[in-house]
Amino acid sequence: MSLTEALLPAAGLLLNAAGQVLALRGGLSLLRSVFAGFTCGLAFTAIASGPEGALPGNLLCYCALGYCYFHFINLGETARRVRLLRELYENPDGLTEAELLSRYNSREIVPVRLARLLGSGQILSREGRYCTGKPAVLIMARAVSLLKRVLFGRCAVFHS
Amino acid sequence: MTTSLWGAGIFLVSFLVHLAVWRVKLPARQTKTLLSIMFSALGAALCLLRIFDAPFTAGDYLGVALLDISLILSYMITYSALEAESPSLIIVMTVAAAGSAGLPRDEFDAMMNDDNLVKPRIQDLLRDKMAYLEDGKYRLTAKGAFMAGLFTFYRGILGRGKGG
Secondary structure, three states, X not given: OOHHHHHHHXXXXXXXXXXXXXXHHOOOOHHHHHHHHHHHHHHXXXXXXXXXXHHHHHHHXXXXXXXXHHHHHHHHHHOHHHHHHHHHHOOOOOEOHHHHHXXXXXXXXXXXXXXXXXXXXXXXXXXXXXXXXXXXXXXXXXXXXXXXXXXXXXXXXXXX | OHHHHHHHXXXXXXXXXXXXXXXXXXXXXXXXXXXXXXXXXXHHHHHHHHHOOOXXXXXXXXXXXXXXXXXXXXXXXXXXXXXXXXXXXXXXXXXXXOOOOOEEHHHHHHHOOHHHHOHHHHXXXXXXXXXXXXXXXXXXXXXXXXXXXXXXXXXXXXXXXXXX
Protein backbone atom coordinates (compact mmCIF):
# COMPACT_ATOMS: atom_id res chain seq x y z
CA MET A 1 0.00 0.00 0.00
CA SER A 2 1.34 3.45 -0.91
CA LEU A 3 1.11 6.43 1.44
CA THR A 4 -1.47 8.00 -0.88
CA GLU A 5 -3.65 4.88 -0.79
CA ALA A 6 -3.42 4.78 3.00
CA LEU A 7 -4.64 8.37 3.23
CA LEU A 8 -7.70 7.86 1.00
CA PRO A 9 -10.16 7.23 3.88
CA ALA A 10 -9.05 10.50 5.51
CA ALA A 11 -9.59 12.30 2.19
CA GLY A 12 -12.99 10.59 1.96
CA LEU A 13 -13.85 11.96 5.38
CA LEU A 14 -12.96 15.51 4.31
CA LEU A 15 -15.19 15.08 1.27
CA ASN A 16 -17.93 13.68 3.51
CA ALA A 17 -17.77 16.75 5.79
CA ALA A 18 -17.67 19.21 2.89
CA GLY A 19 -20.55 17.44 1.12
CA GLN A 20 -22.61 17.34 4.30
CA VAL A 21 -22.15 21.06 5.01
CA LEU A 22 -23.00 21.97 1.40
CA ALA A 23 -26.06 19.70 1.38
CA LEU A 24 -27.31 21.16 4.68
CA ARG A 25 -26.68 24.72 3.51
CA GLY A 26 -28.41 23.80 0.25
CA GLY A 27 -31.64 23.01 2.10
CA LEU A 28 -31.53 19.29 2.90
CA SER A 29 -32.57 18.19 6.39
CA LEU A 30 -29.77 17.42 8.83
CA LEU A 31 -30.19 13.65 8.56
CA ARG A 32 -30.40 13.67 4.77
CA SER A 33 -27.33 15.91 4.56
CA VAL A 34 -25.41 13.41 6.71
CA PHE A 35 -26.41 10.58 4.36
CA ALA A 36 -25.51 12.67 1.31
CA GLY A 37 -22.07 13.56 2.72
CA PHE A 38 -21.40 9.96 3.72
CA THR A 39 -22.31 8.71 0.24
CA CYS A 40 -19.97 11.24 -1.44
CA GLY A 41 -17.04 10.17 0.73
CA LEU A 42 -17.83 6.48 0.33
CA ALA A 43 -17.99 6.70 -3.46
CA PHE A 44 -14.71 8.62 -3.57
CA THR A 45 -12.94 6.15 -1.25
CA ALA A 46 -14.23 3.11 -3.16
CA ILE A 47 -13.38 4.47 -6.61
CA ALA A 48 -9.98 5.90 -5.63
CA SER A 49 -8.95 2.70 -3.80
CA GLY A 50 -9.60 0.60 -6.89
CA PRO A 51 -10.32 -3.11 -6.92
CA GLU A 52 -6.90 -4.02 -5.45
CA GLY A 53 -6.07 -5.12 -1.92
CA ALA A 54 -6.46 -1.69 -0.29
CA LEU A 55 -10.23 -1.55 -0.88
CA PRO A 56 -11.63 -3.55 2.10
CA GLY A 57 -9.39 -1.87 4.68
CA ASN A 58 -10.00 1.59 3.24
CA LEU A 59 -13.77 1.05 3.19
CA LEU A 60 -13.76 -0.19 6.78
CA CYS A 61 -11.60 2.75 7.83
CA TYR A 62 -13.81 5.23 5.96
CA CYS A 63 -17.01 3.78 7.45
CA ALA A 64 -15.52 4.06 10.94
CA LEU A 65 -14.52 7.69 10.30
CA GLY A 66 -17.96 8.42 8.82
CA TYR A 67 -19.58 6.93 11.92
CA CYS A 68 -17.42 9.25 14.07
CA TYR A 69 -18.42 12.27 11.98
CA PHE A 70 -22.11 11.36 12.27
CA HIS A 71 -21.75 11.15 16.05
CA PHE A 72 -19.84 14.42 16.16
CA ILE A 73 -22.78 16.12 14.44
CA ASN A 74 -25.23 14.27 16.66
CA LEU A 75 -23.36 15.25 19.84
CA GLY A 76 -23.61 18.92 18.92
CA GLU A 77 -27.30 18.43 18.24
CA THR A 78 -28.43 16.46 21.27
CA ALA A 79 -25.70 15.94 23.90
CA ARG A 80 -26.44 17.52 27.24
CA ARG A 81 -22.76 17.79 28.15
CA VAL A 82 -22.00 19.73 24.98
CA ARG A 83 -24.89 22.10 25.66
CA LEU A 84 -23.68 22.64 29.24
CA LEU A 85 -20.17 23.31 27.92
CA ARG A 86 -21.56 25.90 25.52
CA GLU A 87 -23.51 27.63 28.28
CA LEU A 88 -20.32 27.89 30.35
CA TYR A 89 -18.34 28.98 27.27
CA GLU A 90 -20.72 31.90 26.79
CA ASN A 91 -20.28 32.89 30.44
CA PRO A 92 -16.53 33.02 31.14
CA ASP A 93 -17.12 34.44 34.63
CA GLY A 94 -18.77 31.16 35.54
CA LEU A 95 -22.27 30.07 36.45
CA THR A 96 -23.72 28.69 39.67
CA GLU A 97 -25.64 25.44 39.44
CA ALA A 98 -28.92 27.35 39.69
CA GLU A 99 -27.88 29.71 36.88
CA LEU A 100 -26.81 26.78 34.73
CA LEU A 101 -30.12 25.00 35.37
CA SER A 102 -32.08 28.15 34.57
CA ARG A 103 -30.45 28.15 31.12
CA TYR A 104 -30.72 24.42 30.43
CA ASN A 105 -32.93 22.01 32.30
CA SER A 106 -35.25 19.01 32.13
CA ARG A 107 -38.17 21.25 31.13
CA GLU A 108 -36.30 21.91 27.89
CA ILE A 109 -34.92 18.40 27.45
CA VAL A 110 -38.01 16.25 28.04
CA PRO A 111 -40.75 17.89 25.92
CA VAL A 112 -38.65 17.83 22.73
CA ARG A 113 -37.81 14.13 23.12
CA LEU A 114 -41.27 13.18 24.32
CA ALA A 115 -42.90 14.93 21.36
CA ARG A 116 -40.55 13.09 18.99
CA LEU A 117 -41.30 9.71 20.62
CA LEU A 118 -45.05 10.35 20.63
CA GLY A 119 -44.95 11.60 17.04
CA SER A 120 -43.14 8.50 15.82
CA GLY A 121 -45.46 6.20 17.80
CA GLN A 122 -42.68 4.82 20.02
CA ILE A 123 -44.73 5.98 23.02
CA LEU A 124 -48.50 6.23 23.22
CA SER A 125 -50.51 8.60 25.38
CA ARG A 126 -53.74 7.01 26.69
CA GLU A 127 -56.04 8.27 29.42
CA GLY A 128 -53.36 10.23 31.24
CA ARG A 129 -50.78 7.48 30.97
CA TYR A 130 -47.79 6.83 28.75
CA CYS A 131 -47.51 3.33 27.27
CA THR A 132 -45.02 1.58 25.04
CA GLY A 133 -45.88 1.83 21.35
CA LYS A 134 -43.68 0.66 18.48
CA PRO A 135 -40.71 -1.32 19.74
CA ALA A 136 -37.81 0.12 17.67
CA VAL A 137 -36.41 2.55 20.26
CA LEU A 138 -37.17 0.12 23.09
CA ILE A 139 -35.12 -2.57 21.33
CA MET A 140 -32.30 -0.06 20.93
CA ALA A 141 -32.57 0.87 24.62
CA ARG A 142 -32.42 -2.81 25.61
CA ALA A 143 -29.39 -3.38 23.36
CA VAL A 144 -27.68 -0.45 25.09
CA SER A 145 -28.60 -1.94 28.48
CA LEU A 146 -27.14 -5.28 27.45
CA LEU A 147 -23.91 -3.62 26.34
CA LYS A 148 -23.76 -1.73 29.65
CA ARG A 149 -24.24 -4.97 31.54
CA VAL A 150 -21.36 -6.56 29.60
CA LEU A 151 -19.07 -3.57 30.09
CA PHE A 152 -20.01 -2.19 33.49
CA GLY A 153 -21.97 -5.02 35.11
CA ARG A 154 -24.99 -2.76 35.45
CA CYS A 155 -27.75 -1.35 33.30
CA ALA A 156 -29.79 0.86 35.63
CA VAL A 157 -31.61 3.82 34.19
CA PHE A 158 -30.53 7.09 35.86
CA HIS A 159 -27.20 5.61 36.85
CA SER A 160 -24.61 8.35 36.51
CA MET B 1 -5.82 -7.10 2.96
CA THR B 2 -2.95 -7.82 5.37
CA THR B 3 -3.04 -4.26 6.67
CA SER B 4 -6.82 -4.54 7.24
CA LEU B 5 -6.34 -7.72 9.26
CA TRP B 6 -3.57 -6.14 11.32
CA GLY B 7 -5.54 -2.95 11.96
CA ALA B 8 -8.69 -4.81 12.96
CA GLY B 9 -6.70 -7.42 14.89
CA ILE B 10 -4.87 -4.83 16.99
CA PHE B 11 -8.20 -3.19 17.82
CA LEU B 12 -9.73 -6.55 18.77
CA VAL B 13 -6.83 -7.40 21.10
CA SER B 14 -6.95 -3.99 22.79
CA PHE B 15 -10.73 -4.33 23.12
CA LEU B 16 -10.32 -7.67 24.89
CA VAL B 17 -7.68 -6.17 27.22
CA HIS B 18 -10.11 -3.34 27.99
CA LEU B 19 -12.89 -5.84 28.78
CA ALA B 20 -10.58 -7.79 31.08
CA VAL B 21 -9.45 -4.63 32.92
CA TRP B 22 -13.05 -3.44 33.29
CA ARG B 23 -14.04 -6.84 34.73
CA VAL B 24 -11.36 -6.56 37.42
CA LYS B 25 -12.04 -2.95 38.40
CA LEU B 26 -13.85 -0.07 36.73
CA PRO B 27 -11.27 2.76 36.41
CA ALA B 28 -12.09 6.13 37.96
CA ARG B 29 -11.29 7.92 34.69
CA GLN B 30 -12.63 5.49 32.15
CA THR B 31 -12.07 7.43 28.93
CA LYS B 32 -8.45 8.21 29.79
CA THR B 33 -7.73 4.59 30.73
CA LEU B 34 -9.46 3.30 27.61
CA LEU B 35 -7.41 5.59 25.38
CA SER B 36 -4.21 4.57 27.18
CA ILE B 37 -4.93 0.85 26.64
CA MET B 38 -5.88 1.20 23.00
CA PHE B 39 -3.09 3.54 21.90
CA SER B 40 -0.49 1.57 23.88
CA ALA B 41 -1.62 -1.58 22.05
CA LEU B 42 -1.26 0.21 18.71
CA GLY B 43 2.21 1.52 19.60
CA ALA B 44 3.34 -1.90 20.83
CA ALA B 45 2.02 -3.68 17.73
CA LEU B 46 3.73 -1.23 15.35
CA CYS B 47 7.00 -1.63 17.29
CA LEU B 48 6.72 -5.44 17.12
CA LEU B 49 6.05 -5.34 13.39
CA ARG B 50 9.17 -3.20 12.96
CA ILE B 51 11.33 -5.33 15.28
CA PHE B 52 10.33 -8.57 13.54
CA ASP B 53 10.98 -6.93 10.19
CA ALA B 54 7.49 -7.40 8.76
CA PRO B 55 7.40 -6.89 4.97
CA PHE B 56 5.51 -3.58 5.35
CA THR B 57 5.94 -0.33 3.45
CA ALA B 58 5.51 3.08 5.11
CA GLY B 59 2.01 3.14 3.56
CA ASP B 60 1.19 -0.22 5.17
CA TYR B 61 2.19 1.09 8.61
CA LEU B 62 0.09 4.19 8.04
CA GLY B 63 -2.84 2.07 6.81
CA VAL B 64 -2.69 -0.17 9.89
CA ALA B 65 -2.47 2.84 12.22
CA LEU B 66 -5.28 4.76 10.51
CA LEU B 67 -7.61 1.77 10.52
CA ASP B 68 -6.93 1.03 14.18
CA ILE B 69 -7.31 4.73 15.14
CA SER B 70 -10.61 5.02 13.24
CA LEU B 71 -11.93 1.93 15.06
CA ILE B 72 -10.69 3.30 18.40
CA LEU B 73 -12.45 6.62 17.80
CA SER B 74 -15.67 4.84 16.74
CA TYR B 75 -15.59 2.78 19.89
CA MET B 76 -14.76 5.79 22.10
CA ILE B 77 -17.70 7.75 20.77
CA THR B 78 -20.03 4.79 21.29
CA TYR B 79 -18.61 4.25 24.75
CA SER B 80 -19.26 7.86 25.76
CA ALA B 81 -22.89 7.39 24.67
CA LEU B 82 -23.10 4.31 26.89
CA GLU B 83 -21.62 6.18 29.86
CA ALA B 84 -24.30 8.89 29.76
CA GLU B 85 -27.73 7.51 29.04
CA SER B 86 -29.67 9.26 26.31
CA PRO B 87 -32.81 11.00 27.60
CA SER B 88 -34.88 9.40 24.82
CA LEU B 89 -33.75 5.93 25.85
CA ILE B 90 -34.39 6.79 29.51
CA ILE B 91 -37.94 7.89 28.64
CA VAL B 92 -38.65 4.71 26.65
CA MET B 93 -37.18 2.42 29.32
CA THR B 94 -39.06 4.22 32.11
CA VAL B 95 -42.37 3.86 30.28
CA ALA B 96 -41.63 0.22 29.41
CA ALA B 97 -40.80 -0.56 33.06
CA ALA B 98 -44.35 0.49 34.02
CA GLY B 99 -45.71 -2.47 32.04
CA SER B 100 -48.88 -2.71 29.98
CA ALA B 101 -50.86 -0.51 32.40
CA GLY B 102 -48.64 2.41 31.42
CA LEU B 103 -47.06 5.16 33.50
CA PRO B 104 -49.26 7.97 34.88
CA ARG B 105 -48.14 11.32 33.48
CA ASP B 106 -47.61 12.91 36.90
CA GLU B 107 -45.29 10.05 37.91
CA PHE B 108 -43.46 10.41 34.61
CA ASP B 109 -43.07 14.17 35.10
CA ALA B 110 -41.77 13.66 38.63
CA MET B 111 -39.12 11.22 37.42
CA MET B 112 -37.88 13.37 34.53
CA ASN B 113 -36.22 16.06 36.60
CA ASP B 114 -32.92 17.95 36.71
CA ASP B 115 -31.55 15.62 39.39
CA ASN B 116 -31.76 12.70 36.97
CA LEU B 117 -31.20 14.36 33.62
CA VAL B 118 -28.92 17.37 34.07
CA LYS B 119 -27.02 17.31 37.37
CA PRO B 120 -25.20 14.01 36.63
CA ARG B 121 -23.97 15.55 33.36
CA ILE B 122 -22.64 18.60 35.25
CA GLN B 123 -20.75 16.17 37.50
CA ASP B 124 -19.40 14.47 34.34
CA LEU B 125 -17.85 17.78 33.29
CA LEU B 126 -16.05 18.02 36.64
CA ARG B 127 -14.95 14.36 36.56
CA ASP B 128 -13.60 14.68 33.00
CA LYS B 129 -11.83 17.91 33.95
CA MET B 130 -13.80 19.93 31.41
CA ALA B 131 -14.99 22.28 34.16
CA TYR B 132 -14.10 23.12 37.75
CA LEU B 133 -16.08 24.49 40.67
CA GLU B 134 -14.74 27.58 42.43
CA ASP B 135 -16.58 29.87 44.85
CA GLY B 136 -19.83 28.13 43.98
CA LYS B 137 -19.44 28.78 40.25
CA TYR B 138 -18.69 26.36 37.44
CA ARG B 139 -16.05 27.49 34.96
CA LEU B 140 -14.45 25.78 32.00
CA THR B 141 -10.93 24.38 32.08
CA ALA B 142 -8.73 24.84 29.00
CA LYS B 143 -9.84 21.38 27.82
CA GLY B 144 -13.51 22.26 28.29
CA ALA B 145 -13.06 25.61 26.53
CA PHE B 146 -11.38 23.85 23.59
CA MET B 147 -14.25 21.35 23.28
CA ALA B 148 -16.88 24.08 23.62
CA GLY B 149 -15.05 26.22 21.05
CA LEU B 150 -14.84 23.31 18.63
CA PHE B 151 -18.57 22.60 18.80
CA THR B 152 -19.48 26.29 18.69
CA PHE B 153 -17.29 26.80 15.61
CA TYR B 154 -18.59 23.75 13.76
CA ARG B 155 -22.21 24.38 14.58
CA GLY B 156 -21.65 27.90 13.28
CA ILE B 157 -20.49 26.41 9.97
CA LEU B 158 -23.58 24.20 9.92
CA GLY B 159 -25.79 27.16 10.79
CA ARG B 160 -27.32 25.31 13.75
CA GLY B 161 -28.33 26.62 17.15
CA LYS B 162 -27.14 25.65 20.62
CA GLY B 163 -28.46 22.11 20.45
CA GLY B 164 -29.08 19.87 23.43
